[in-house]
Amino acid sequence: MSDVLQNTGGRDTGSGRGARSTERTQETGTARSVPVPAAEAPVVGTPAPESPGAESLAARAAALDAADPLAKRRDLFALDDGVVYLDGNSLGALPRHVPARMAHVVSHEWGRMRIRSWDESGWWTAPERIGDRVAPLVGAAPGQVVVGDSTSVNVFKALVGAVRLAGDDSRDEIVVDATTFPTDGYIAESAARMTGRRLVPVAPGDVPAAVGPRTAAALVNHVDYRTGRLHDLPGITAAVRDAGALAVWDLCHSAGALPVDLDANGVDLAVGCTYKYLNGGPGAPAYLYVAERHQARFDSPLPGWNSHADPFAMAPGYAAVDGARRGRVGTPDILSMLALEAALDVWDGVSVHEVRAKSLALTDFFLECVRAYVPEGRLTSLTPTAHAERGSQVALSCADAPAVMARLIERGVVGDLRRPDVLRFGFTPLYVGFADAERAARVLAEVCAEADAEAGVER
Numbered sequence: 001m002s003d004v005l006q007n008t009g010g011r012d013t014g015s016g017r018g019a020r021s022t023e024r025t026q027e028t029g030t031a032r033s034v035p036v037p038a039a040e041a042p043v044v045g046t047p048a049p050e051s052p053g054a055e056s057l058a059a060r061a062a063a064l065d066a067a068d069p070l071a072k073r074r075d076l077f078a079l080d081d082g083v084v085y086l087d088g089n090s091l092g093a094l095p096r097h098v099p100a101r102m103a104h105v106v107s108h109e110w111g112r113m114r115i116r117s118w119d120e121s122g123w124w125t126a127p128e129r130i131g132d133r134v135a136p137l138v139g140a141a142p143g144q145v146v147v148g149d150s151t152s153v154n155v156f157k158a159l160v161g162a163v164r165l166a167g168d169d170s171r172d173e174i175v176v177d178a179t180t181f182p183t184d185g186y187i188a189e190s191a192a193r194m195t196g197r198r199l200v201p202v203a204p205g206d207v208p209a210a211v212g213p214r215t216a217a218a219l220v221n222h223v224d225y226r227t228g229r230l231h232d233l234p235g236i237t238a239a240v241r242d243a244g245a246l247a248v249w250d251l252c253h254s255a256g257a258l259p260v261d262l263d264a265n266g267v268d269l270a271v272g273c274t275y276k277y278l279n280g281g282p283g284a285p286a287y288l289y290v291a292e293r294h295q296a297r298f299d300s301p302l303p304g305w306n307s308h309a310d311p312f313a314m315a316p317g318y319a320a321v322d323g324a325r326r327g328r329v330g331t332p333d334i335l336s337m338l339a340l341e342a343a344l345d346v347w348d349g350v351s352v353h354e355v356r357a358k359s360l361a362l363t364d365f366f367l368e369c370v371r372a373y374v375p376e377g378r379l380t381s382l383t384p385t386a387h388a389e390r391g392s393q394v395a396l397s398c399a400d401a402p403a404v405m406a407r408l409i410e411r412g413v414v415g416d417l418r419r420p421d422v423l424r425f426g427f428t429p430l431y432v433g434f435a436d437a438e439r440a441a442r443v444l445a446e447v448c449a450e451a452d453a454e455a456g457v458e459r
């Protein structure tokens with residue numbers, strides 16, 4: 001196999017802060033700006049393999065799918081056979097059973113039981129009950145995860161909470177991942193201003209060297225949303241804690257795709273969304289993990305009545321409840337929350353280690369197919385080749401990425417674009433298979449060839 005892709009390994013360049021100006025312009029998702037094929041009219045059939053080596057790669061894909069213990073899980077999702085959905089790292093697919101469950105919630109629990117449902121349908125306790133369903137997926141023992149609010153809001157609670165837990169005013173710095181998804185950076189900046197700390201943006205790989213006696217907390221992304229690079233959660237957490245500071249992780253791009261092992265790694269606080277690999281639905285509530293050892297001292301900057309020890313006493317003074325519930329704020333978004341609860345059923349009987357093994361096999365295979373089909377130098381992979389540094393997405397860059405992604409989506413291969421030049425392909429092991437990966441690479445090669453032909457470029 002020739003070395004077709006130039007691999008930059010998604011290296012931490014330390015230049016993320018400066019480079020961020022473009023990413024700070026939010027891309028709302030390519031799927032919203034280019035036509036998505038109608039569900040009833042899939043545009044990708046099963047094209048005859050014409051690319052070099054396509055027959056053998058297609059045959060390998062079929063064999064890998066046949067041997068895949070997770071292959072059957074795909075039937076649990078509403079997906080179109082003609083579409084390769086590689087955008088589950090932005091919005092996970094709908095588990096088929098969720099609409100019926102939601103119809104029941106709306107028509108029965110809300111429609112008929114009305115106010116009684118807060119108690120009798122378990123609405124009031126949903127945040128901590130569903131937190132305990134998310135917990136095993138992130139390696140947390142029960143009682144440490146609460147579901148609710150957006151990831152952004154939970155970043156705020158976790159980071160200000162961490163600074164307060166650090167206590168000591170001489171710890172006057174907050175270290176933040178300089179390559180972070182923008183919302184975390186914006187909120188960290190505000191949290192720093194509010195708590196009178198100085199923000200220190202550094203690349204994740206440089207966090208161990210940057211933390212010291214002045215650090216209160218460090219906020220890092222487990223997987224980079226742009227490159228798909230997996231950061232060293234055990235090593236960075238240990239370094240932050242050795243410095244006497246608190247480690248706060250954003251798990252948006254790792255939970256449900258790979259083992260996180262929060263408890264085993266001694267993470268202090270963590271947040272994540274549930275609409276990507278956990279398939280909770282658009283705007284599904286996020287979650288907050290507060291390690292048990294910190295809960296008694298966790299001082300939420302948003303002490304709403306839902307985290308009061310006796311909310312219905314409606315007392316004028318605040319008294320925090322114990323445990324994970326201390327992360328609650330106001331009335332939970334019950335419809336989204338119960339959709340998430342139902343969606344989590346697809347994880348029953350699935351081990352996250354099995355998911356990780358398939359995720360790595362899928363991204364390896366996709367990269368191999370891209371190398372085989374796409375002319376050398378056409379695309380640059382930003383995704384590290386080392387498994388220990390790879391999440392569950394492949395990011396490829398090329399100057400004409402916007403046009404390439406628009407054409408891919410028109411032809412039923414749905415990834416997304418991160419401006420200016422990144423094609424993102426998310427591999428969600430519960431419903432993406434090896435034939436999907438092969439087909440996506442083949443269509444990508446066709447689309448690149450078409451764009452080259454139109455531009456008069458010969459390779």
Ligand SMILES: Cc1ncc(COP(=O)(O)O)c(C=O)c1O
Pocket residue numbers: 150151152153181183184221225250252253273286
């Ligand atoms: C790493 C990361 N953090 C946070 C968010 C977003 O947070 P919110 O759920 O508040 O929109 C995303 C994606 O939207 C993300 O990728």
Ligand SMILES: Nc1ccccc1C(=O)C[C@H](N)C(=O)O
Pocket residue numbers: 027028029089090091181225252
């Ligand atoms: N929540 C969204 C709503 C609309 C469009 C995209 C998103 C995303 O989640 C983007 C994602 N966090 C990313 O890694 O780019």
